[in-house]
Amino acid sequence: MFYLMGSENILLLLIVSVVSSWAADTQLPVTIHPPTDANGGTRDLNLNKDGDNICRKEACVTRAALMLQSMNSSVDPCTDFFEYACGNWMVLNPIPPDYAKWGVLQQMQQQLFAKLRDLMESNVTDTSTARQKARQIYAACMNQSAIEEAGSRPFQAVVHSVMGSWPVLDRGWNASQFNYLNTYRKMGREGQGYLIAAYVSANQENPRENILFFDETSLGLPSKKMYYRAASEKTRKAYMSLMKNLTSLLAEDLNVTLPEDLDHELKDIFDFEAAIANVSFTEEERRDPYRTFHKMTLEQFLDEHFNRTFSKEEFLHALQMVPSNSSVGAAIQLNMTVNVVNPTYYHRLDEMLAGKLAGSNVSEGKRFLASYLGWRMLLNAAGQMSRRYRDAAFEFDKAYSGVKEESPRWRICVDYTNSAMKLAIGSIYVDTYFGMDAKTKLLALVGDIKSSYETILREINWMDEETRVRALKKLDAMYEYIAYPDFILQDVPRLDKYYEKYHIGNVHFENDKRIDIESTAKAHEELLKPSLRTIDEKVAPATVNAYYYPQKNIIAFLAGIMQPPVFHKDYPEYLNYASLGQVFGHEMTHGFDDKGSLFDEEGRLFAWWTNTSRANYMSRARTIVDQYSQYSTSAGNLNGNLTSGENIADNGGVKEAYMAFKQYMKRLNDTMPPVLPGLENFSVDKVYFLASAQTWCGYYRPEYLNNNILLSVHSPYPFRVMGPLSNLPEFAEAFDCPAGSLMNPVHRAGVW
Known part of the structure; x- marks a missing residue:
């Protein structure tokens, strides 16, 4: 994992090493200005020296090093942009033995789990009974001698x-x-x-x-x-x-x-x-x-x-x-x-x-x-x-996914506790690591993405006015759920009450049964209640993920995904639009993918499209199915029908985020945003698309890829880059890709 958190000297050494190597390979003139003293909460490593408009904040320098280190600049970006953006990342980041797939998002989750481990094992006084129970569940899970003794x-x-x-x-x-x-x-x-x-x-x-x-x-x-x-x-x-x-x-x-x-x-x-x-x-x-x-x-x-x-x-x-x-x-x-x-x-x-x-x-x-x-x-x-049983289960996992080792016990127990006590764990994580200034910035970014989608809906020519009015109504009614439910910090008695019937002891297996019984009882009791338009008690804030709930018309972006390299409050904004912005757009587009589009603004399964507009939609969706069905891997061709919803969302998310980024640039009134050190010779658009692609750097063990092609609704990482960017003319323009090249096809697919 490539996170530069050391002193200024270590930081400078690494960035110079990476950028110098990259510059030699590409024969481009690259100048690195040395960082100076820390300045403020996030270190500003000699920002804007000599008016050169280079961002030298620690977050920028770290991100620049990661971007340059990940690239394989020997590849033609117009032929295989995934390899161009991520080829070296895969060389430098071998899959850990306990992982079946490994990518930027898995690194983020691993880093988050390490933080949760520290929080679970810290000897702190906590008046919240819910958070106390979370730590007790983790401790019982970690007590392997008791697990072995119980057999x-x-x-x-x-x-x-x-x-x-x-x-x-x-x-x-x-x-x-x-x-x-x-x-x-x-x-x-x-x-x-x-x-x-x-x-x-x-x-x-x-x-x-x-x-x-x-x-x-x-x-x-x-x-x-x-x-x-x-x-x-x-x-x-x-x-x-x-x-x-x-x-x-x-x-x-x-x-x-x-x-x-x-x-x-x-x-x-x-x-x-x-x-x-x-x-x-x-x-x-x-x-x-x-x-x-x-x-x-x-x-x-x-x-x-x-x-x-x-x-x-x-x-x-x-x-x-x-x-x-x-x-x-x-x-x-x-x-x-x-x-x-x-x-x-x-x-x-x-x-x-x-x-x-x-x-x-x-x-x-x-x-x-x-x-x-x-x-x-x-x-x-x-x-x-006990271990004997887990070892037997792991032998199956090896055959199924190709993993070489079982995950360390602490990571298994962090994952288990986060699943069993997601709101309590989320409360501890958010209280420690998530700032309100980040949440404010994210709300503004989401607003820009939503505005971009509104523009798309108003301008497309294949949708009749009756359907357009309903689509705009649905978009306007879509609720954006950012980071975490407020009550887990602001109303701790409510949090404690939610878990009051969770009776936690020292035996892991018995805890697991009690949690199953109580969570099932909660689920049964929903039969007596109306289905409110809220997901307060359903989300897991300490998770690297985002969702769309069609029956509530809610998009949720969890606190765990709002971390480097996908987001940082000190990044130049174009990096946040490129990485996290496309995730926002992806989830927003799920409200209008081939499945989500069947639900109206209130989340009802309802035929709100006219026949003509729906026929036009399905014809355009078919182009996405056909495009992705032609993509091939060592495990065979992709299943364009199974992955169609995610592919539509990937394409929509990239387009909406780019449009929002361009609107942001207009608001700058032609003032150039800060550039990253080592990337001065790249246009802002090129850096934008590079950052967008590097969100999906990653790869799979062969066994896992076989099953991914068979079962997963998501396309493998390379095609989450190649598909959407090849369908975006602005990408081909930024990299001057010749017509007919793989990244600038004559015929493009797309719905939105």
């Missing part, structure tokens, strides 16, 4: 409470004591809704109302494609090995002999899961909100799609008994509105369950279902158990 006993206790024992390792298992719906109720209270996945979410036609959803189950493998795709054979074999290895470890702990037909039994479990996967949606299908929205009453669902295995009365009773809050259970009635995400899935699942529970050999069917549920529980628990 699998906490997991065995959970299995005993749910189903008595796991029949795979208990030949005396009594089928007469197994009731699937009772087991479902107990597991559902902990958020483990295997086979039948019921949860509360906003009604897509009325996003201010929460309703019950019946969704597909999660799978043991990451995607249905992996159960059948020939190229995933290695992953399937690793999964089968994982099944046997975890089962063998548990048998050893229970002091029982493995059954002779274990391989056959585990293969039956795998085949059952593969059959479930076969009737589940693909990632591409789940992108269509109309395909996943089938509103009906609960009674209709049970009459038409789930009527073979259980009576309506017994299934309703089981559902009512899942929530720990009896008021939530009482609200679940046959006449209530539900959304059945995939009716075909439930029709087929009902047939499969009926074959097990209502067939000629009910005892064997019960035994099989209990075996399957026990396997899913074991798989889910392995990561929180």
Whole structure:
């Protein structure tokens, strides 16, 4: 990682070394003026010496060194701008052994985690009970001796409470004591809704109302494609090995002999899961909100799609008994509105369950279902158990993603705590590292990006006026959520109350179960509340990420992403527009990508487009699909359909940020902004595009890339640079790219 935080002499030495080497390679005249004494909060290393308009603030010098060090100036920028901007970054930044992909954003997250580690391990007095609990959760996660001493006993206790024992390792298992719906109720209270996945979410036609959803189950493998795709054979074999290895470890702990037909039994479990996967949606299908929205009453669902295995009365009773809050259970009635995400899935699942529970050999069917549920529980628990179990799980991860080592324990525990206590961790992080002056600057930047998008919507000629009015209304209603919810700093009693039922102890596995139970109870209680237009309790501020929520029409930019090299309050503004600005634009464009554009200004799934404008939109979206489908990697061509929403957002974000940057330049009244040391011979536009591209410097292990192409909605890093910039004429003009070159194509793709 390349962050220059030492003394002025070290800083000067590094910048001179990097820039001198770069200047020699490129044969360009580069002059570096020496830094002087610190001046103010951020060191000003001899700003504007002799009126040369070079920014020598520490942030500028550091960023300049990073930019120059990352470049491969031997490459023609008009042929491969990603390699030109990032080629040397990948040489100088090998993938750490515990990472499957490595890039600028991963470096930022790693740096953030290091800060969180310091905060978790600091011996401070904190009056907030929520923040105290966060530190307790981290400490229990780090207490490896206690985890090893507990072994699998906490997991065995959970299995005993749910189903008595796991029949795979208990030949005396009594089928007469197994009731699937009772087991479902107990597991559902902990958020483990295997086979039948019921949860509360906003009604897509009325996003201010929460309703019950019946969704597909999660799978043991990451995607249905992996159960059948020939190229995933290695992953399937690793999964089968994982099944046997975890089962063998548990048998050893229970002091029982493995059954002779274990391989056959585990293969039956795998085949059952593969059959479930076969009737589940693909990632591409789940992108269509109309395909996943089938509103009906609960009674209709049970009459038409789930009527073979259980009576309506017994299934309703089981559902009512899942929530720990009896008021939530009482609200679940046959006449209530539900959304059945995939009716075909439930029709087929009902047939499969009926074959097990209502067939000629009910005892064997019960035994099989209990075996399957026990396997899913074991798989889910392995990561929180002793080293032997985690090592077995890691062997699968190596085969799946190519990682060489498990992450250090502190990073695993920081990540876990940040997930379990995201608001409490966010409160500690923001209070320590995030300044209000940065938030003020970010609000101004977002305003400029939004103004650029408004200009685009007003000027495009393929959208009729009726649709344009609705699009502008949606943009105006879009709410920008910056950095963190104010209450985590300003209303600490509210923060403490949010976590008041989280009872944290010294045993990591037990903490994990308590957190699951309490977070599931909170989720269930949403059924009793309206779906408010807020995400205060949903965000994780200490995360390098940004989101768009279509059903709330909110874009969220988390505090964790607002750090170098993507953002710094002392950077010349064009750097912030180029890096963080494109992220803002990306998320804003998600409101108008091929999926987000189906929701109106209030977040309703609603046909607000005229037929003509929608046809024009889809025709233009097809050009993006076709462009990205032609991009090739060592793992094969990109899936332009799966990645279309993100590609539309990437292209829109780059364009909107550049337009906002140009408006900013106009406000300077032809006054040139400060230039970076070593980059004086680059135009501001060239530096802008270089900074934009270097946001995506990074690369992948081969195994991870294979799965990224198969499953990810994001294009690999090179094409997040090449695609959008080749579609922007201003880029080709800045680098004088000849017509017909890869970065200045004759025919450009684009929606906005």
